Amino acid sequence: QKEVEQNSGPLSVPEGAIASLNCTYSDRVSQSFFWYRQYSGKSPELIMSIYSNGDKEDGRFTAQLNKASQYVSLLIRDSQPSDSATYLCAVNPGGGYNKLIFGAGTRLAVHP
């Protein structure tokens, strides 16, 4: 069974620090990877996608992918209280699949 694993948290970081969120996946042929942010009572919002090994930066966010180790991570620099949310890792298993498989999500709390 294809799985996506995340630490449920909560991950608590002080304002201005770097928050590091991790995700592992079981299907080695997975092709594309996504990070979503979900505020309480809201629908998920796509913040990063990554397809190739290495780092991808967008503003304060950096996604890192290591297909050999089957993990993907999200770094949030200069964390702000407004970053407090649940972060969902999602994987497109590939092999002709188009659906996304979601992890359980990591709750991030940024305290002033």
Add this chain to the structure above:
Amino acid sequence: SAVISQKPSRDICQRGTSLTIQCQVDSQVTMMFWYRQQPGQSLTLIATANQGSEATYESGFVIDKFPISRPNLTFSTLTVSNMSPEDSSIYLCSVAVLDRADGYTFGSGTRLTVV
């Protein structure tokens, strides 16, 4: 990215009744999906809505309980049938435009409470 209109945004329904949720997209999309998010949980895929053919259901979900229609490339409906309190959840429509980095987006969701 595609703009999705999902309605109703919330509803309170009596057990044994059915509710149809609509998902309208402002552009033609390749794939449409229906997810469920139970309180405090992550997203679980119910089915992939296929244009012009029967939906593809995930394990644990059946057509009699969750009939889905997709008459064209911009519209889909999900019906939650013969509801019980266990169906209380948020239901989310998602669309994907393949080969686009911002391809997978979600509607605002339908918060369903069954009493």
